[in-house]
Every structure is written in structure tokens, then in C-alpha cells.
Amino acid sequence: MAIVQDRTGVEELLVRASTPELRNEIEQMILRTGALLIGDHYVLKSGYHSDQFIRFSAIVKFPTHVKRLATALAEKLSSLAPDCVVVPNNAATVLGYELALQLHSKVAFVDLGAAGYPARFAPNFEVPPGERVVLLVDIVTTGQSLRCLDSLSSNAGLEVVAAAAFAERGMTEISQLDLSCPEENRFVLAKFKLNHWLGIPGVCDLCSQGIPVVSSMNLQA
Ligand SMILES: [Zn+2]
Secondary structure (H helix, E strand, O other): EEOOOOHHHHHHHHEEEOOOHHHHHHHHHHHHHOOOOEEEEEEEEOOOOEEEEOHHHHHHOOOHHHHHHHHHHHHHHHOOOOEEEEOOOOHHHHHHHHHHHOOOOOEEEEEEEOOEEEEOOOOOOOOOOOEEEEEEEEEEOOOOHHHHHHHHHHHOOOOEEEEEEEEEEOOOHHHHHOOOOOOHHHHHHHHEEEEEEOEOOOOOOHHHHHOEEEEEEHHHO
């Protein structure tokens, strides 16, 4: 495993951010925290394989970074005046807490199921029917975590007004997902272009070479 430590390396992989200033700040966050890993054979939660991984937990160890990212999201979401931010109980949790603070809303944590996807509201964090909620995740790969939050919220009678994420990693765009909220109310702060393959020898070069896999779930600690 290697950490991307040079700015050129980060610039190549970070293809877009919502503003030039934020792009610069996210580059610096990644360099300072060692959040971008390369040179191993990562199995993503989605089942895809990659030789590049963003470790969001490395970024959220720094409250100033969490505050900066939440501020950028709050600027986009505040006009919607949501009642609650719905966020999985993982590395995204503190971002959800800070976002709710800035939006003057509540926050609701969603516990993960065995596959690592949001499965049920945490005890005592159920949201009353009719409330307007924002769904938040850290990084969109296939969008499955957002879909889980969306169906959980819809089934609970909530109105999903927006969906947001720190970043997309280049496989699926948040705007293309089949979510309840309008396309114009979906926001990501950064877009990366990271490699990913189906985990099949011949499709994934690293599988073909017999390189042992590293589960991304173990890297978020
Ligand atoms: Zn592979």
C-alpha cells in the first residue's frame, strides 16, 4: 500500500470540484491526511476491484476538514431548509452531524447491514413521517448506499428533498441515480477518476496476476 503524497498525483485523479478554491483545499486535505491509497488490490464494498482507494475516515479525523466540507454542502442545501440529515453510521457520520449543525436541522443515523449498506435507523433515531430529509454519504461508487437510504426514508414516509456526497469516484454520477429527489437537488463536492474493474481474472489485471486482495472495509478504520 502506498499513500499518494505528491500534488501532481492528486491533481491527475481529482478531475473536478465544485469551485477552484474547494478543489485546492480538497487536494491539500488529501495530501495532509494520506486519504488516497494506491498500489494495492482493493475490493470495494460494491464488489468492484481497484488499485486506488479514497479513505474518507482519514479526512474526518480532522474536524476543521469536516467543517469545511459541511460548509460547502450547506451552501448548496440551506435554501431547501430540510428537517433532518439522514446519514449512515460510518465515516460519513461526523460530516452528517456537522452538516445538520450548519443547516439548523436534526440528524438521523442509519445502521449498516451485514453487507455494509444502510439497513435501518439507529435506535432512537427514527424520523417522524412527513419530515423533509437530505440523504448524505461519503463517496458514491455505484450509488447503492444512497439507494438504500432513499428506500428506507421513502418507506418511513419521509420526503427526500436532496442527496449529497463528498465525492464520486467516477463509476456512477449522483445525478443519474434512481432516487426520489429531483436531479437538480443532488450535490457532490468533488469528482475523482479512479480505476475500477469487475473482480474477474482477465477483466481485473490484478486478479489475473494473482495479487492478494485487500478489503476496503478494513481500510476505513
Ligand atoms: Zn481484482
